[in-house]
Amino acid sequence: xxxxxxxxxxxxxxxxxxxxxxxxxxxFSALIPEMTPTQFAALAKLCELGQASQNELGRLTSxxxxxxxxxVDRLRARDLVTAAPLESDKRRLMLAPTRKGRTxxxxxxxxxAEVTRQTLAPLDAKEQRELLxxxxxxx
Amino acid sequence: xxxxxxxxxxxxxxxxxxxxxxxxxxxFSALIPEMTPTQFAALAKLCELGQASQNELGRLTSxxxxxxxxxVDRLRARDLVTAAPLESDKRRLMLAPTRKGRTxxxxxxxxxAEVTRQTLAPLDAKEQRELLxxxxxxx
DNA sequence: CATATTTCGTTTGTGTACAAATAGACTGTG
DNA sequence: CACAGTCTATTTGTACACAAACGAAATATG
Numbered sequence: 001x002x003x004x005x006x007x008x009x010x011x012x013x014x015x016x017x018x019x020x021x022x023x024x025x026x027x028f029s030a031l032i033p034e035m036t037p038t039q040f041a042a043l044a045k046l047c048e049l050g051q052a053s054q055n056e057l058g059r060l061t062s063x064x065x066x067x068x069x070x071x072v073d074r075l076r077a078r079d080l081v082t083a084a085p086l087e088s089d090k091r092r093l094m095l096a097p098t099r100k101g102r103t104x105x106x107x108x109x110x111x112x113a114e115v116t117r118q119t120l121a122p123l124d125a126k127e128q129r130e131l132l133x134x135x136x137x138x139x
Numbered sequence: 140x141x142x143x144x145x146x147x148x149x150x151x152x153x154x155x156x157x158x159x160x161x162x163x164x165x166x167f168s169a170l171i172p173e174m175t176p177t178q179f180a181a182l183a184k185l186c187e188l189g190q191a192s193q194n195e196l197g198r199l200t201s202x203x204x205x206x207x208x209x210x211v212d213r214l215r216a217r218d219l220v221t222a223a224p225l226e227s228d229k230r231r232l233m234l235a236p237t238r239k240g241r242t243x244x245x246x247x248x249x250x251x252a253e254v255t256r257q258t259l260a261p262l263d264a265k266e267q268r269e270l271l272x273x274x275x276x277x278x
Numbered sequence: 279c280a281t282a283t284t285t286c287g288t289t290t291g292t293g294t295a296c297a298a299a300t301a302g303a304c305t306g307t308g
Numbered sequence: 309c310a311c312a313g314t315c316t317a318t319t320t321g322t323a324c325a326c327a328a329a330c331g332a333a334a335t336a337t338g
Contacts, residue, residue, distance in 0.1 A: 007248040009183050009200070012255045013271065014163045014176050019201050020277045021160055022295085024153045029296095037153050038324060044148050055286055061148070062158050065287070067325050074323080091286040091333045109146040116151045122276045131277075132152065134270040137261045138159045161325085168326090177294060194316055204317065206295050213293080230303045230316040 024119045031111050031118070034104070038063070040112055042071050043080060043097060047105045051096040053086070080104060163258045170250050170257070173243070177202070179251060181210050182219060185236050186244045192231040193222070219243060 009015050028037045035043070041061050046052060052060070058068030072095060075081040080101035086092040097105065120128045148154050167176045174182070180200050185191060191199070197207030211234060214220040219240035225231040236244065259267045 007183060007252055009180055009187070011271070012251065013258050013274075014160070014167065014254065015180060015201075016271060016274045016278070017156060017160050017163065018176075020274050021153070021156050022201060023278055024156065025295090028153065036323065037157075041148055041154060044146060048148070053286080062154075062161060063324085064326055066289080066327085067323095069288070070324070089286085089334070093287065112151065113146055115153065119152050119277065123273060127273055127276075130269065131273040132150070132155060134262060134266055134273070135152075135155045135159050137266075138258065138270075139155070139162055164325085175293065192316080202294085203296055205297085205319085206293095208318070209294070228304070228316085232317065 024115070027118050028112075028115045031115050032108050034108070038067075038071055039075060040105075040108065042068065043075060043101055043105050044109070044112070046081060046095055047097050047102055051094055053092040053094055054083070055092070057095060075101070163254070166257050167251075167254045170254050171247050173247070177206075177210055178214060179244075179247065181207065182214060182236060182240055182244050183248070183251070185220060185234055186241055190233055190235040192225065192233055194231070196234060214240070 025037060028040075032040065038061075042057060042063070045061050046057055049057075049060075054068055054072055055065065057063075057072070058065060061068070063071060072081060072083065076083055079098055081095050082098055083093050083095050086094045120131070123131060164176060167179075171179065177200075181196060181202070184200050185196055188196075188199075193207055193211055194204065196202075196211070197204060200207070202210060211220060211222065215222055218237055220234050221237055222232050222234050225233045259270070262270060
């Protein structure tokens, strides 16, 4: 028997997680067509912090430097976030949500929570907690 | 209290899954730098089937038409897959792995299984089964 | 204090991922 | 048989995601 006969694509975590993420993104974009999950994550974290450098925001939202730059650029283009170089450290680009950004965040935060609910809807409450717990241990 | 105060990014399934997928991809590319998880998935499924149309392969690997085209194009460019229009249905592009593609698949299938093992390593055997079971129900 | 190292941001290039539009080929129904 | 609807593949445009390389600024270390 060939080794490769053991390999069943549908049973690999990577494949299953990719599909689960696809479904989640579909739910998100149905409930919040105005922005992507990534953009919302960055805006949410920035609203929570009040302000942060671009790099810092990237680390806290698990986006690498190139990715966070693109996301921030799009948020800035929509006037949801402002950016200004920091006087005390001219390498850093300090970001803050605009009034419009904060308003949008408050408007959609309940919807974003609903996205999580709908994503987890096939599971009962205990299973939902268990899934989150297991996923967190994979990180 | 503001509704948005309930929203904690780190507790949303979407965010946690994105991070888990990131870790998985990092493990994959460390163990199999020669191709991406997506390319391997397409190649694996095609080897399993023997042959399939591009559309069919896309459906079975959960890639939309534009995505599967890009993936197949890159596999063809590396001579891992051949493509030819089907005589009996000229809309369809029939794909098959080349000898080189099959060899590569057999070579890396054990590595790909190892990727799954390492990804799930933080969990014990029972937890691993539970996680897979829960994720599958989210799809 | 001089410079090696680190940090931050940017740019470029490649690879998913999906929406929407298009063209060509097939199928079903009248 | 005609032709409306469906299916397949392609193209275009936008948005993550990461690697690698770069310059500028800050820090550490000798």
